[in-house]
Amino acid sequence: MQNKNKLLDLHQLRALRLRSNNKKIILCHGVFDLLHIGHINYFKSAKKLGDILVISVTDDQFVNKGPGRPAFKIDDRVKFLKEIDCIDYVCISNATTSEKIIKNLKPNFYCKGVDYLGVSRKKDLKLDKELKALKSIRGKFSIIKEASFSSSKTINDNGLQNFSEDCKKYINLIRSNFNNINILKKLELFKNKKVLVIGETIIDKYTTTEAIGKSGKEPMIVVKKKNDIKFLGGVGYIANLCSSFAKAVKVISFLGELKNEKKFIFQNLNKKIKYNFLLKKNSPTILKTRYLDEYKKSKIIGIYDLNDDPLSKDEENKFYKLLKENINKYDIIIVADYGHGIITKKIRKLITSNSKKVFLNTQINSFNRGYHTVYKYKKINTLVINESELRYETSDRNSSILFCVKKIRKKVKAENIIVTQGNRGALFINCKDWSCISCPAFNQASVDTIGAGDTFLALSALCAGSKIDNRLTLLISSLAASFSTNQLGNISTFNYDILKKQINHILK
Numbered sequence: 179m180q181n182k183n184k185l186l187d188l189h190q191l192r193a194l195r196l197r198s199n200n201k202k203i204i205l206c207h208g209v210f211d212l213l214h215i216g217h218i219n220y221f222k223s224a225k226k227l228g229d230i231l232v233i234s235v236t237d238d239q240f241v242n243k244g245p246g247r248p249a250f251k252i253d254d255r256v257k258f259l260k261e262i263d264c265i266d267y268v269c270i271s272n273a274t275t276s277e278k279i280i281k282n283l284k285p286n287f288y289c290k291g292v293d294y295l296g297v298s299r300k301k302d303l304k305l306d307k308e309l310k311a312l313k314s315i316r317g318k319f320s321i322i323k324e325a326s327f328s329s330s331k332t333i334n335d336n337g338l339q340n341f342s343e344d345c346k347k348y349i350n351l352i353r354s355n356f357n358n359i360n361i362l363k364k365l366e367l368f369k370n371k372k373v374l375v376i377g378e379t380i381i382d383k384y385t386t387t388e389a390i391g392k393s394g395k396e397p398m399i400v401v402k403k404k405n406d407i408k409f410l411g412g413v414g415y416i417a418n419l420c421s422s423f424a425k426a427v428k429v430i431s432f433l434g435e436l437k438n439e440k441k442f443i444f445q446n447l448n449k450k451i452k453y454n455f456l457l458k459k460n461s462p463t464i465l466k467t468r469y470l471d472e473y474k475k476s477k478i479i480g481i482y483d484l485n486d487d488p489l490s491k492d493e494e495n496k497f498y499k500l501l502k503e504n505i506n507k508y509d510i511i512i513v514a515d516y517g518h519g520i521i522t523k524k525i526r527k528l529i530t531s532n533s534k535k536v537f538l539n540t541q542i543n544s545f546n547r548g549y550h551t552v553y554k555y556k557k558i559n560t561l562v563i564n565e566s567e568l569r570y571e572t573s574d575r576n577s578s579i580l581f582c583v584k585k586i587r588k589k590v591k592a593e594n595i596i597v598t599q600g601n602r603g604a605l606f607i608n609c610k611d612w613s614c615i616s617c618p619a620f621n622q623a624s625v626d627t628i629g630a631g632d633t634f635l636a637l638s639a640l641c642a643g644s645k646i647d648n649r650l651t652l653l654i655s656s657l658a659a660s661f662s663t664n665q666l667g668n669i670s671t672f673n674y675d676i677l678k679k680q681i682n683h684i685l686k
Contacts, residue, residue: 184260184265184266184267184268185256185260185267185268185269185270186232186267186268186269187269187270188269188278188279188282190269191232191269191279191282191283192282192283194230194232194267194283195282195283195284198229198230201228201229201230202227202228202229202230202286202287203228203229203230203232203283203284203285203286203287204224204225204227204228204230204231204232204285204286204287204289205232205233205234205276205279205280205283205285205287205288205289206220206221206224206231206232206233206234206289206290207233207234207235207236207271207276207279207288207290207308208234208235208236209235209236209241209243209247209248209255210233210235210255210258210259211241211243211247211248211249211250211255211329212249212250212329213255213258213259213262214329216291216324216325218262219324219325220289220291220322220324221233221262221264221265222264223322223323223324224287224289224320224322225264227286227287227289227320228286228287230266230267231264231265231266231267232265232266232267232268232269232283232285233259233265233267233268233269234268234269234270234271234276234279235252235255235256235259235268235269235270235271236270236271236274237252237270237271237272238251238252240271240272240273240274242274242676242679243679243680243683244620244657244679244680244681244683244684245341245345245620245621245657245660245680245684246339246341246345246349246620246684247339247683249339252270256268256270269283274304275304275307275308276288276308276311277307277308277311280308280311280312280315280317281311281314281315284315284317285312285315285317286317286318287317287318287319287320288308288309288312288317288318288319288320289319289320289321289322290305290319290320290321290322291321291322291324292321292322292323292324292325294321295321295323339684341620342618344603344618345618345620348617348618348653349684349685351649352649352650352653352685353685355647355649356647356650356685357685358681358682358684358685358686361650361681361685362678362681362682364644364646364647364650365423365674365677365678365681367644367645367646368423368424368640368644368674369423369424369425370425370509371423371424371425371509371510371640371643371644372424372425372426372427372428372507372508372509372510373417373420373424373426373427373428373508373509373510373511373512373639373640373643374427374428374429374430374504374505374507374508374510374511374512375413375416375417375420375427375428375429375430375431375512375514376413376429376430376431376501376511376512376513376514376521376529377412377413377416377431377512377513377514377515377516377520377521378412378413378431378432378464378514378515378516378518378520379410379411379412379413379414379429379431379432379433379443379455379463379464380410380411380412380413380414380415380464380465380466380516381408381409381410381411381439381442381443381463381464381465381466382408382409382410382411382466382468382628382629382667382668383406383407383408383409383465383466383467383468384406384407384408384467384468384470384666384667385403385404385405385406385407385467385468385469385470386403386404386405386406386407386469386470386471386472386475387401387402387403387404387469387470387471387472387478388401388402388404388471388472388473389401389471390402401469401478404472405472407666407667407669408442409446409667409668409669410442410443410446410447410668411466411628411629411632411668412431412464412514412516412632413429413431413512413514414429414431414443414446414447415629415632415668415671416429416512416514416632416635416636417429417447417448417451417453418446418447418448418451418671419632419633419636419637419658419671419672419673420512420636420640421448421450421451422448422671422673422674422675423640423673423674424510424640426450426452426508427448427450427451427452428451428452428453428454428504428508429447429451429452429453429454429455430453430454430456430497430500430501430504431453431454431455431456431520432455432456432457432458432461432489432493432497432520433455433456433457433458433463434457434458434461434462434463434464434485435457435458435459435460435461436461436462436463437457437463438462438463439462439463439465440455440463443455443463454500454504456493456496456497456500458485458489458493458519458520459490459493460485460487461484461485461487462483462484462485464482464483464484464518465482465483465484466480466482466483466484467480467481467482467483468480468481469481475625475626475666482545484518484545485519486517486518486519486545486546487519488519488522489519489520489522494522494524494525497520497525498524498525498528501525501528501529502528505528505529505532506532508535509535509643510535510537510639510640510643511529511532511535511536511537512537512635512636512639513529513536513537513538513539514539514541514632514635515538515539515540515541515550516540516541516543516546517540517541517542517543517545517546517549517550518545518546523554526554526555529555530555530556530557530558533557533558533559533591534559534593535559535643536555536558536559536560537558537559537560537562537635537638537639537642537643538552538555538558538560538561538562539561539562539563539631539632539635540552540554540555540563540567541567541631542567542570551571552567552571552586552590553571553589553590555590556589556590556591557590557591557592558590558591558592558593559592559593559594559642559643560592560593560594560595560596560638560639560642561586561590561592561594561595561596562596562598562631562634562635562638562639563586563595563596563597563598564597564598564599564600564631565579565597565598565599565600568582568583568586568597569582571586572585572586579597579605579607580607580612580614583595583597583607583609584612587609592609593608593609593610594606594607594608594609594642594648595607595609596634596638596652596655598631598634598659599619600619600627601619601621601624602618602619603616603617603618603619603656604616604617604619604634604652604655604656605617606648606651606652608648615648615649615652617649617652617653617656618656619656619659619660620656620657620660621659621660621663621664624663624664625663625664625665625666626663626665626666626667627663628667628668629662629667629668630659630662630663631659633655633658633659633661633662633672634655634656634658634659636658637651637654637655637658637659637672638651638652638655641654641655654677657677657680657681657684658672658677661676661680
């Protein structure tokens with residue numbers, strides 16, 4: 179069989195099943211980033227189950243082994259697989275699971291390696307989806323019991339990750355001080371923590387469009403609406419993120435009096451999260467709609483529906499009473515102050531009376547610029563702030579980050595200040611001894627940065643609140659932010675299982 183005929187698409191997979199003449203088809207699925215003798219033995223053993231061996235290989239953008247992977251691009255991985263004699267066909271999977279491949283090919287057997295022995299379907303949701311698809315076409319699942327070799331370890335030991343040199347240096351720094359087992363034990367500390375999340379609830383909506391051209395009668399550009407994507411943002415997103423790590427999570431926030439988004443919020447808030455949602459009069463629940471170009475996914479315009487007037491005295495008193503009842507029950511207090519009017523002077527005073535537990539991010543945006551400032555918070559544990567906002571707050575464009583942080587520290591008594599710098603990474607500054615750790619960004623080709631700051635805030639709060647080493651805090655928070663920027667909006671949420679998998683792949 180010639181190599182050029184081995185690569186099939188989904189349509190050709192369906193045709194293969196139709197013309198197979200009752201021959202048994204075996205499907206193996208994976209990334210196959212660095213092929214080795216373990217893979218060869220695995221393929222040969224799988225082939226013994228039937229007649230036709232098909233290998234489904236995950237395309238680059240759907241590989242979820244963490245940043246720096248795959249080490250080898252899809253064209254190279256496919257080329258290598260096509261050269262293996264026992265493999266009859268190869269197909270590229272444009273998804274994070276093999277569900278579509280299974281439903282189109284309808285294999286008699288679906289195979290996985292020995293590392294899947296004892297894996298619970300409840301814990302591995304992707305495997306669960308694949309096995310449900312397999313059951314629907316009456317296929318059989320088979321574990322191939324050949325000796326397993328770690329591609330990740332070989333890739334890591336030989337510096338083959340698809341990383342910048344700065345990322346490789348930081349990973350080597352971590353590997354020289356910690357191992358993956360040690361780090362995973364430290365993550366268990368999260369499971370003892372109770373987290374309270376305070377701030378605005380936001381609904382983010384993306385409307386994708388196709389450019390049509392200039393209006394025939396008016397001086398404007400016309401676009402055609404394609405799709406709407408809606409997801410939970412603000413403190414709802416932060417609470418969801420924390421819920422897979424912490425023992426307990428509660429969110430206290432405001433919705434609009436109109437209750438127009440209440441059903442959507444409750445449907446998208448993790449069921450284990452406790453909540454108190456108060457209602458703000460004469461207000462909608464904050465809805466931020468952004469129009470995007472369908473092809474490039476670049477943002478065209480934003481239309482925000484909100485009322486950022488301060489709370490009424492009655493609303494403030496209800497908010498204060500709720501916080502007073504809850505604030506001492508929690509170990510970590512995450513405050514996401516987007517500056518839309520709900521965190522008043524009285525509320526801030528109560529929050530900062532528990533300063534050692536407070537992890538804060540205040541965001542400057544088009545609505546609050548010139549009115550909203552971090553200086554309103556006098557004492558906290560950790561401030562997470564973007565470099566551009568740091569420079570805006572200090573009115574200092576040119577001085578070093580450390581110099582600007584020291585300016586902030588004179589007015590905000592923070593134990594730590596973490597400065598995020600987009601694709602240049604982040605700095606963790608200990609305000610007691612002014613030690614500074616720099617961590618590079620692990621994703622240099624962001625799809626969308628919405629939610630990255632909230633993701634970084636949540637993970638850095640969990641880490642610092644659990645007294646995890648500052649170097650690991652930056653690593654874990656940066657991995658989470660990298661995951662967030664690799665997708666459009668907050669469509670999926672970083673969680674404990676993803677972090678555990680990434681730590682194992684990066685530090686093996």
